[in-house]
Amino acid sequence: MGHESSIPLFWRLIKPRYQLIGTKCTTCGNIFYPPKYLCPVCRKEGKLEDIKLKKTGKIITFSIVRSAPSGFEKEAPYPVAIIELDDGPKLTSQIVDWKEEDLKIGRRVEACFRRIYTDGKEGIINYGLKFRPI
Amino acid sequence: MKVAIIGIGSTNFGEHWDQNLRQLAIEAGSKAILDANIRGRDLDAIYLGNMSAGRFVGQEHVAAMISGELGLSIPAVRVEGACASGGLALRQGLFSILSGQHDIVLVGGAEKMTDLMTDGVTSSLMGAADQEWESYYGVTFPSLYAMIARRHMHEFGTTREQMAKVAVKNHHNGTLNPVAQFKKEITVEQVLNSTMVADPLTLFDCSPITDGAAALILCKAELAKKYVDDPVYIVGSGQASDTLALHDRKSLTTLDATVKAAQEAYKQTGLTPKDIDLAEVHDCFTIAEIVATEDLGFCKKGEGGKLLDENATAIGGRIPINTSGGLKAVGHPVGATGIKQAVEMVLQLRGKAGKRQVKDAKTGLIHNVGGSGATAVVHIFSR
Amino acid sequence: MIGIVGYGGYIPRFRIKVEEIAAVWGANANSFKKGLNIEEKSVPSMDEDTATISVEAALNALKMAGIDPKDIGAIYIGSESHPYAVKPTSTIVGEAIGCGMEYTSADTEFACKAGTAGIQMVMGLIQGGYIKFGLAIGSDTAQSKPGDALEYTAAAGGAAFIIGKDGIVAELEGTYSCSSDTPDFWRRDTVEYPSHGGRFTGIPAYFKHTISATKGLMEKLSLKNSDFDFIVFHMPNGKFPLNAAKMLGFDANKLTPGFVVKKIGNTYSGSSLLGLAATLDIAKPGQRILITSYGSGAGSDAFSIKVTDLIEEKRQNAKKVQDYIDNKEYVTYARYTRLRRGI
Numbered sequence: 001m002g003h004e005s006s007i008p009l010f011w012r013l014i015k016p017r018y019q020l021i022g023t024k025c026t027t028c029g030n031i032f033y034p035p036k037y038l039c040p041v042c043r044k045e046g047k048l049e050d051i052k053l054k055k056t057g058k059i060i061t062f063s064i065v066r067s068a069p070s071g072f073e074k075e076a077p078y079p080v081a082i083i084e085l086d087d088g089p090k091l092t093s094q095i096v097d098w099k100e101e102d103l104k105i106g107r108r109v110e111a112c113f114r115r116i117y118t119d120g121k122e123g124i125i126n127y128g129l130k131f132r133p134i
Numbered sequence: 135m136k137v138a139i140i141g142i143g144s145t146n147f148g149e150h151w152d153q154n155l156r157q158l159a160i161e162a163g164s165k166a167i168l169d170a171n172i173r174g175r176d177l178d179a180i181y182l183g184n185m186s187a188g189r190f191v192g193q194e195h196v197a198a199m200i201s202g203e204l205g206l207s208i209p210a211v212r213v214e215g216a217c218a219s220g221g222l223a224l225r226q227g228l229f230s231i232l233s234g235q236h237d238i239v240l241v242g243g244a245e246k247m248t249d250l251m252t253d254g255v256t257s258s259l260m261g262a263a264d265q266e267w268e269s270y271y272g273v274t275f276p277s278l279y280a281m282i283a284r285r286h287m288h289e290f291g292t293t294r295e296q297m298a299k300v301a302v303k304n305h306h307n308g309t310l311n312p313v314a315q316f317k318k319e320i321t322v323e324q325v326l327n328s329t330m331v332a333d334p335l336t337l338f339d340c341s342p343i344t345d346g347a348a349a350l351i352l353c354k355a356e357l358a359k360k361y362v363d364d365p366v367y368i369v370g371s372g373q374a375s376d377t378l379a380l381h382d383r384k385s386l387t388t389l390d391a392t393v394k395a396a397q398e399a400y401k402q403t404g405l406t407p408k409d410i411d412l413a414e415v416h417d418c419f420t421i422a423e424i425v426a427t428e429d430l431g432f433c434k435k436g437e438g439g440k441l442l443d444e445n446a447t448a449i450g451g452r453i454p455i456n457t458s459g460g461l462k463a464v465g466h467p468v469g470a471t472g473i474k475q476a477v478e479m480v481l482q483l484r485g486k487a488g489k490r491q492v493k494d495a496k497t498g499l500i501h502n503v504g505g506s507g508a509t510a511v512v513h514i515f516s517r
Numbered sequence: 518m519i520g521i522v523g524y525g526g527y528i529p530r531f532r533i534k535v536e537e538i539a540a541v542w543g544a545n546a547n548s549f550k551k552g553l554n555i556e557e558k559s560v561p562s563m564d565e566d567t568a569t570i571s572v573e574a575a576l577n578a579l580k581m582a583g584i585d586p587k588d589i590g591a592i593y594i595g596s597e598s599h600p601y602a603v604k605p606t607s608t609i610v611g612e613a614i615g616c617g618m619e620y621t622s623a624d625t626e627f628a629c630k631a632g633t634a635g636i637q638m639v640m641g642l643i644q645g646g647y648i649k650f651g652l653a654i655g656s657d658t659a660q661s662k663p664g665d666a667l668e669y670t671a672a673a674g675g676a677a678f679i680i681g682k683d684g685i686v687a688e689l690e691g692t693y694s695c696s697s698d699t700p701d702f703w704r705r706d707t708v709e710y711p712s713h714g715g716r717f718t719g720i721p722a723y724f725k726h727t728i729s730a731t732k733g734l735m736e737k738l739s740l741k742n743s744d745f746d747f748i749v750f751h752m753p754n755g756k757f758p759l760n761a762a763k764m765l766g767f768d769a770n771k772l773t774p775g776f777v778v779k780k781i782g783n784t785y786s787g788s789s790l791l792g793l794a795a796t797l798d799i800a801k802p803g804q805r806i807l808i809t810s811y812g813s814g815a816g817s818d819a820f821s822i823k824v825t826d827l828i829e830e831k832r833q834n835a836k837k838v839q840d841y842i843d844n845k846e847y848v849t850y851a852r853y854t855r856l857r858r859g860i
Contacts, residue, residue, distance in 0.1 A: 003257060013266060018613040034267045034379075052615070061288075061386055063280035064333040065272060069257040072272040075563055080273050082281055082381045090381040092264075093271045096562060097530050099846075105288050113572040113613050114564040116271060125600055127568065127609065128270065 003070055005119040010126055017128045020111055022089055024051040033089035055111035056134065057085035062095065062103050071117055079103055083131055097132040110134045135402065137231050138358035138365040139515075141170025141351035142477045147465035148315040150345040155184075155191055155246040158347040159200045162470075163242055166349035171361045177351075178236035180210040183223035183243035184469035189258035191246050200242070216262030217418060219243060220348070220472020221502030221511035225371050227352050228513075237354050243473035244347035255343050259468070262505035264379035276340050276419065277332035278380050278506045283421035284334065285386040289436065292424060294334055296439035298325035300420035301338050303448055304456050308463025310489040315344050315465035325420075339420045344465030348473040350480070366483045370405070370514035372398030380506045387436075389503065391510035392429035396501070399512045400431075405497065407431035410514070412482060412492045413453065414475035416503040417460040423447075426501055427455060430512070449490060457482060457490045472502035472511070479515045519643055520685030521678050521822070522584065522650060523831065525577020526794040527570050528674040528781055528841035531560040533853045535669055541850045542664050549669055554755025558672035558782025560848060561658045563856055565673070567596045568606045570787075571656040572613045574677035577835040578652070579614060581686070582679045586615040589679070590648025592622040593638050595631020595655045595786045596675075597704070597711075599624050610654070621648075628702060629751050630812025631655060632676070632786045637692055637818060639680045650681040655810075657785035660857070662710040670754050672782030674841075676790035686828040687797060687806070690821040693734035695726055702813035713813075722815050723753065727761045730817035731809045738821050745821075746804040747771050749792035751811035752778035761809075774799050775808075780842050793822070795838035802826045 015021055022033030026047045030039065033053055039046025062081035065072070072078070079095040081103075095103065096114060109131040116128040143165025145158050153161075159182070167174060182197040193199070201210035213223040220243030227241035247255055260269040263278060286292045302322055308314035325338040358365035374394035377383055384390060400406060407430060415430065417423035424438035432453050433441055441447050447455035458464050458478035461471055479498040481487045487495075498515045534557045539546035550556060561570070571594055579586055592607040599606045607622035621642075625631040632655015639651030656675025661667040680689070701722035704711035714722075727750055735741065748771045750758035755778050762769050775792030777784075784791055789810040796806055802824050809819040848856065 009266075014612055019615050034264075061281040061285045063277040063284065063335075064330075065274055065277045066329075066333075067256060067274065067276065067331045068253060069260055069269070069272060069274050070253045071257075073253060075272070078272065080271065080277050080281070082386070092268050092273055092379065092381045096564065105284070113569045113576075114562075115566060115569060116564070124604075125566075125568075126270070127613070130271075130564070 005117065005123050005126055007124060010124065018113065020053045020055055020129060021050050022053050023048040031088050033085065033091055053085055053087045053089070057083045057109060059105060059107045059109060060084050060090065061105060081131065083109060094130040095132070096130045102133040108134050135232055135369060135371065136355040137228050137368045138353050138355050139350050139368065139476065139480050140353050140358050140362045140365050141166040141172065142480050143169055144313050144348040144474060144477050145346050146313045147344050147346035147467060149248050151248070153345065155187055155193065155196065155244060156199065156203055158246060158345060159242060159244040160203050162244065162347035162349040163200065163204060163240055166240065166351050170351035172238060172351060174204055174206055176238050177206060177208055177240050179208050179230060179239045181223040181227040181239060181241045182210065182212050183219035183472055184212055184245060185214060185216055185219045186258050186261055186468065187246070189261060191249055215509040216504035217416070217468050218472060218502045218504035218509040218511050219469040220474070221500070221513065222472070222509070224350070224472060224476055224513060225373055225511055228368055228371055231352055231354055237357060239352050240349060241352055241473060242347060242349035243470035245467035245469040246345050247343045247467060248345050252343070268379050274332060276335050279419040279421055280332040280335045281380065282386055282425065286421060286425065289387055290439070292439040294326060295322055296442045297339055297420040297424065298322040299442035300417060300423045301325045301462055303442070304417060304460040304462040307449065307457055307490060308459030311459045311464060314459045314463050315342055316463045335419055341418050341461035341466035344467045346465055346467035346470045348470050348477050350473060350476055364484050366480045367516050368513055369516045370399035370403035372396060372402070373511040374398070376508050378505065378508045383507070387425065389425060389429050389507035389510060391507050392426060392501065392503065395510040395512040396430045399514050403514050405514060409497055410453065410499045411495045411497050412457055413455050413499040413501065414458060414478055415455055415501040417456055417462050418466060420462070422503070423455060423460065430499065430501060449492060454492045457487065457492060475500040475502060476513070483515055483517050518685065518688050519640060519680065519682055520688040520825070522681040522684050522686065523578040523582025523679040524677065524794050524797060525574045525581060525835045526674065526676040526791050526838040526841060527573035527577065528559050529561040529565050529570070530844055530846055531562065531848045531856065532557045532845045533560050533848050533850065537850050538669055553669055555670060555779055555782060557780060558670060559674055559784070560853055560856055561673040566600045566658055567598050567656045567675070568600050568609045570658065570673065570675040571606060571610045571654045571677065574654060574656065574675045575610055575614050575652060578677040578679045581831050581835040582684065583834070584650055584679065587617040589616050589650050589652050590620050591639050591642050591651040592616065592620055593625055593635030593653050595625040595627065595635045596657050597626065597628060597631070597785050598658045598660065627816060628812035628814050629785045629788055630810040630816055630818055632790045633810040633818040636678055636680060637694070640689060640692065643680060643682065650679055653678050653680065655786035655790040657787055659783065659785045660710055670783040672784050674781060674784035674791055675787040676794045678790070684827060686825055686831050688823045688825060690823055691734065691738045692818060692820045693730055693737050694816060694818045695729045695733060696816035699815035701815055718813070722813060723757050723811050724761060724764065726815050726817035727751065727809050727811050728764055730819040731765055731807065734819035734821060740821060742767055744805055745771065745807045747774060747796045747800060747806045749775035749789055749796055749806065749808040751789040752776070752792060753783050755779050777838065777842065791838055797824070797828065798832060798837045798839065800824045800828065802828060
């Protein structure tokens with residue numbers, strides 16, 4: 001039994017999710033992904049602009065979800081990982097196209113476009129980036 | 135600071151098919167009121183810790199609901215900080231007395247989780263994580279803490295056996311606690327061989343889904359002896375926040391919020407970790423207890439696993455941790471946990487913890503965390 | 518001169534062998550392998566669909582083309598398995614590859630020739646001076662009724678082509694199409710699996726249109742068999758394209774580089790386009806390729822393509838079709854069922 005996917009909630013984040021677009025603060029030089037709306041380092045002195053990030057990085061920790069949340073039951077078990085992008089920021093996503101030996105701290109990965117969640121037979125399809133070993 | 139706890143109350147923790155959120159909260163609240171030798175009308179306010187009644191039972195506005203059930207029209211506030219809701223409610227109640235606004239307050243924590251199926255509970259709990267950047271990708275709490283565990287194993291050589299020992303110890307303590315959800319001994323082998331939930335954490339590495347409620351009556355220190363002979367005092371309180379998403383943290387093996395909250399509480403009281411006789415820490419997963427003992431200063435960073443090998447955190451050890459049985463064995467009705475920890479600490483400092491009693495317990499610490507560490511709140515209690 | 522500025526393919530990683538499927542139905546694997554001339558087919562992951570495959574193919578094409586995606590003025594995606602019946606795949610892909618908002622787009626359907634139809638549409642917009650670059654994709658995650666003969670071949674994959682006038686790696690010398698109302702293979706709305714006319718799908722359908730379009734193209738451009746170094750036909754199985762080549766008098770070896778069906782099955786709208794991409798991956802400057810797609814219902818689009826000097830350098834920037842063919846993991850029928858039906 002899945003959850004209802006709110007359309008505006010999903011739509012708002014299409015660009016950063018599909019294209020790996022984060023924000024860079026021109027004041028302190030820090031790069032943020034997921035994108036920030038306020039530079040947490042500079043706060044009022046900060047100036048954020050969009051930055052498209054390289055799609056490659058490495059696994060810094062991982063697990064395999066076996067007891068899935070609503071809507072992800074059909075896909076379990078699936079690996080999840082925190083990935084450090086080559087451009088610096090860390091994000092969380094699933095690992096795909098994997099073999100046992102790929103789930104290792106330090107394994108290099110690249111982003112690929114996949115379905116994240118399908119809201120039943122009638123609702124919209126949520127897409128996003130997952131990561132596969134390279 | 136010095137604020138008294140003059141009454142405690144708790145339901146049994148477990149799967150209460152025949153009880154709703156109201157009943158659980160009232161049971162705990164009433165017990166605390168009786169224990170404090172006060173009347174309902176002596177209360178000035180209610181602070182209720184509850185994480186997610188909206189998602190679990192479709193009910194918001196829960197503090198007002200409880201005040202209504204008690205037949206009172208006093209100020210009632212629901213406090214939310216994910217799994218730290220109870221600890222945060224305690225701190226708000228504490229502040230209301232320290233500010234001079236209130237003399238006697240009821241501080242409670244309650245959660246009714248079993249009306250949803252497991253996948254629904256798993257999803258609802260993920261409200262405590264980053265909805266847009268963690269939950270969106272199908273991440274679950276066990277997998278978030280599993281990722282912390284894997285990093286801890288990678289950086290410090292912590293083993294699955296050491297994590298399993300946390301569960302074994304806490305289950306043992308649970309056999310001595312009448313309110314615990316699990317009152318059965320388990321072995322390291324059982325933990326290691328039980329169903330994998332999120333590698334490397336198995337079912338027994340994870341705290342369960344539980345219904346339960348706990349409550350305290352706080353009052354101005356000067357008034358305490360008017361009601362009871364054996365008040366216990368809150369002498370320190372610290373709280374800190376950190377990034378919501380685990381991937382934004384500076385370190386994946388330290389909960390900075392715990393470190394900061396503990397430092398604040400120690401500073402206020404002039405105490406150090408060595409002065410603490412026992413602690414209730416947030417063991418939502420076995421690895422969380424190991425990390426907590428490090429972050430609270432009971433051992434060096436990375437050596438939390440060793441404490442288990444040395445049996446240092448058993449009831450008779452040098453620093454007993456989770457004598458109640460922790461979240462692991464007592465259960466983790468999310469919003470109630472922080473208050474349950476306080477109830478255990480009061481029992482211990484009153485000398486009324488029965489078979490769980492730590493000898494000469496004078497000073498204790500309780501530690502409550504929200505989500506994967508975005509909120510942490512620490513209180514220090516003293517006789 | 519109008520031509521292909523960049524191209525790219527994508528094939529999902531999982532494969533299922535003919536033997537694996539035959540065993541479940543108590544069928545003779547060898548006779549299917551021989552009869553269809555196919556060994557195994559590609560199977561998409563649960564989280565892959567026509568949109569995700571199209572994005573991967575398009576990103577490869579962009580890498581090769583080296584253009585700013587915002588300069589793409591049109592996107593057409595052809596498929597029989599668009600994720601939505603109403604809501605275009607082309608805008609999902611446009612968003613994912615960073616095209617901004619200033620482009621026209623639509624999804625097309627014409628069975629397995631929906632992708633090549635898109636190429637023609639884009640050619641028209643470019644020749645007409647309306648856009649600078651256009652993206653045409655043919656991509657599918659084909660469904661087949663369990664136990665039906667189509668189960669051995671219905672596969673998943675796609676290829677993307679960026680067309681323009683600058684930096685072309687292969688010139689589109691010309692195109693010729695034929696269409697007719699021939700109900701050889703169809704799927705009614707809301708029905709899960711397609712139906713087909715059995716042997717009717719051969720001579721009156723596939724062969725009639727493939728051959729007519731090919732002959733028509735050669736006549737229009739005054740080209741003969743020997744002018745072509747490579748041939749790509751739509752590959753519903755491993756037999757039809759060989760027979761078509763024979764009927765037209767082509768040397769069967771010319772089909773080899775593009776003959777992807779044997780190892781990945783019939784990728785429907787992606788079939789002839791993946792064959793074209795695989796051929797372009799090895800073609801040398803000056804060589805000429807004939808590609809004729811076929812879509813049931815029915816029609817064929819034929820193109821004559823001449824490789825330029827730019828290809829050898831530019832195609833280093835993207836993954837080759839062979840890389841995707843070689844990167845594989847076999848699945849059992851049980852896992853295949855889980856992947857396809859989510860049970």
